[in-house]
């Protein structure tokens with residue numbers, strides 16, 4: 001029965017009044033909104049303790065005023081994400097969660113506004129907050145199919161969401177101030193809820209760009225292999241046919257998807273099996289009409305599209321459909337790379353997860369690790385847009401997701417290019433360069449630091465000692481100096 005206009009208005013007014021009573025902070029429209037200063041550092045700039053985090057969560061719920069003084073961050077070395085070389089003895093002035101000025105520490109300190117809090121990181125190297133463009137906070141490692149199935153069959157979505165909050169905090173404490181979370185693996189729209197909790201300051205975590213449920217056609221994604229008498233949970237949103245897929249894209253966007261993801265392929269195999277004439281072949285999931293419908297509808301709604309594509313056939317199909325990013329891409333050859341360069345399609349290689357699961361999965365997987373190493377070397381030379389993406393969650397969150405950086409350097413990328421892949425390039429992929437990816441005036445104050453020089457030892461980035469997001473310090477192991 002339709003609600004009469006007057007009673008609808010009354011209901012809205014009641015809701016507004018209820019919100020006012022509870023002082024619920026407004027929901028930020030996107031991860032671009034300045035982070036709520038939910039866990040302010042203490043006067044010495046030390047990391048918030050659990051109790052201060054709890055108190056700040058309470059403060060977030062009470063909606064108390066949270067104006068923070070300007071902060072002057074002094075560092076020994078600054079990698080800003082865009083310059084070719086670092087600068088020594090720099091300072092960054094942060095006002096209202098954004099970077100106001102960058103310059104020589106001595107000069108900036110002299111001109112700092114009254115009441116500015118100084119955080120001196122000594123000889124540390126500061127760099128833009130890291131961005132991981134491929135994560136799964138709702139997943140806790142799935143080397144084998146059995147491990148994946150257990151999470152969907154024996155863990156409720158609320159339980160998985162609780163674990164996701166821990167994964168989100170882990171990512172932030174590892175120095176990742178933004179992530180693109182590429183599907184919930186059966187946990188419906190719980191990524192939207194985790195993102196909301198972070199934006200409201202209920203829990204600490206990175207800025208999240210979420211893709212909700214992802215797509216595969218009937219029978220082409222786990223869970224599979226169970227009796228037909230059982231109605232099993234699905235790891236994706238199953239949809240067939242162009243019209244159904246368009247409707248499903250609209251539905252995901254309606255419920256909060258920032259990105260749309262689809263699984264372009266499965267069942268990877270090597271030549272000469274089944275007449276394979278490429279480095280690695282695969283079975284394509286969607287018809288061209290279906291894949292194009294997904295991409296077209298997403299683009300029509302202003303969303304970008306990520307395609308899981310591992311074999312030649314899947315990558316080819318994803319590129320034909322107009323996908324914006326290729327995930328994994330182990331079977332990339334030079335022809336596909338040229339098409340990616342030409343169409344400015346990004347590649348998220350997720351190398352570490354491949355090596356991590358290869359042994360447990362066996363079969364073609366160890367060979368795929370080798371193929372990806374070669375593909376990576378060639379892609380660096382060809383200038384493919386390589387954005388940092390780890391697939392964290394595909395392996396346990398206890399593994400530091402910054403390990404991928406070391407592998408990229410070992411595979412032929414310079415340390416500076418690897419850092420840029422995880423900062424400025426990933427921010428471009430997210431279409432967020434106005435706010436993210438570099439330490440430049442006007443950007444969000446998303447800044448991390450390490451004790452040593454990551455250009456000499458990229459492994460330093462696995463030991464982040466300082467994390468600031470939106471001007472709020474979440475971690476500082478440097479103490480007062």
Ligand SMILES: [Zn+2]
Pocket residue numbers: 134135136182391394
């Ligand atoms: Zn993934």
